[in-house]
Amino acid sequence: METRKATEIISLLSDGVNPYTGEVFPEDSPYQHPDTVRALLLAMKGLERIEKYEKRQGALPANAGKAWNEEEEGLLAEAYDKGQSIIELTEAHGRTKASIKARLVKLGKIEA
Structure with a gap:
């Protein structure tokens, strides 16, 4: 019901x-x-x-709240290094902006 x-x-x-x-x-x-x-x-x-x-x-995006794995982190870092915007990364990974930013901080790509 x-x-x-x-x-x-x-x-x-x-x-x-x-x-x-x-x-x-x-x-x-x-x-x-x-x-x-x-x-x-x-x-x-x-x-x-x-x-x-x-x-x-x-x-919420499809992957919101799900754990990150090493492969996805690698793809995120690579895409960010190639100049993809946060918005593009949220769409590509099915995550929220906050999640993408937090992961980029953890990977040392941006400052908190």
Whole structure:
């Protein structure tokens, strides 16, 4: 199930509404109990955080957060020495600008 869909269902339940029929739950329903409503609202906050995280992860380059290996470091250093820009290097390696710069610092190609 997608996080967005789960959030919609939890939101309706916390509002006291059956997410499948649109009917309002009776007052004696467990979904109308204050503790249940509080728990559902807490669950919604958690799902919203997950959704935000998923959105951010989707926007990151393919190799963001992955470990560097010697071969990739060598290719990076060689491309930098040939004059490729940081932007070109981010695209070629699927990494963020911060990651490229940090690796170039580690390789002694630029200063921190």
